[in-house]
Amino acid sequence: MGFSVLPHGNTTETGGPMNKVAVFGKPGSGKSTLSKALAQATGLPLHPLDSITYQPNGEPVSREMVAAAHEGILSSDRWIIDGLGPLGLFYQRLEAADTLVYIDLPYSTSYWFVTKRLLKGLFVKPEGWPKSSSVLKGTLASYKVLRMCPQFWNEAFDAKLTALASNKTLYRIKSVAELKRFVGEMKGK
Numbered sequence: 001m002g003f004s005v006l007p008h009g010n011t012t013e014t015g016g017p018m019n020k021v022a023v024f025g026k027p028g029s030g031k032s033t034l035s036k037a038l039a040q041a042t043g044l045p046l047h048p049l050d051s052i053t054y055q056p057n058g059e060p061v062s063r064e065m066v067a068a069a070h071e072g073i074l075s076s077d078r079w080i081i082d083g084l085g086p087l088g089l090f091y092q093r094l095e096a097a098d099t100l101v102y103i104d105l106p107y108s109t110s111y112w113f114v115t116k117r118l119l120k121g122l123f124v125k126p127e128g129w130p131k132s133s134s135v136l137k138g139t140l141a142s143y144k145v146l147r148m149c150p151q152f153w154n155e156a157f158d159a160k161l162t163a164l165a166s167n168k169t170l171y172r173i174k175s176v177a178e179l180k181r182f183v184g185e186m187k188g189k
Helices: 031-042 049-053 063-074 087-096 107-121 135-151 155-167 176-187
Strands: 004-006 020-025 046-048 079-082 099-103 169-173
Touching: 020 031, 020 087, 031 046, 031 079, 031 099, 031 176, 046 049, 049 063, 063 079, 063 087, 087 155, 099 155, 107 135, 155 169, 169 176
Parallel strands: 020 079, 020 099, 046 079, 099 169
Antiparallel strands: 004 169
């Protein structure tokens, strides 16, 4: 594969486990597309984090309900969870996962993907988007999160991720070409 498998653990090609998968990255990085392909390839149940953190109308779900739903998923034997969500739950998910997929695209690419989703959303609601939720409102929220991302996706996070991944498989996808290759390989399985 052309993307990075870092730094420890077995990859799926060498027989390593892939039963509990956390897919994460900045808004507009392709998490949903990759997660769907991975779920189809592996048969693992997919749980988009947005579906447990937001109601169909786009309003947030209470932290207690999110935590309970998240715990229910983590306690199962097989899952893919895509998204970030509350940081405490995010780190619980990274601890519980056997496979981490970090989509680490450049900021300019993420901004473009968010903008492209908005433009397409003017004509067709994005797949998986909450039914009564505004694409414009969601896009503005994504832009806000992207502006704040350097406070989180930084060297300190990289160090923490490396430590967490010492007994897991970590895929770090750093370009659109790598993302397409990964998704293509997952769809080909």
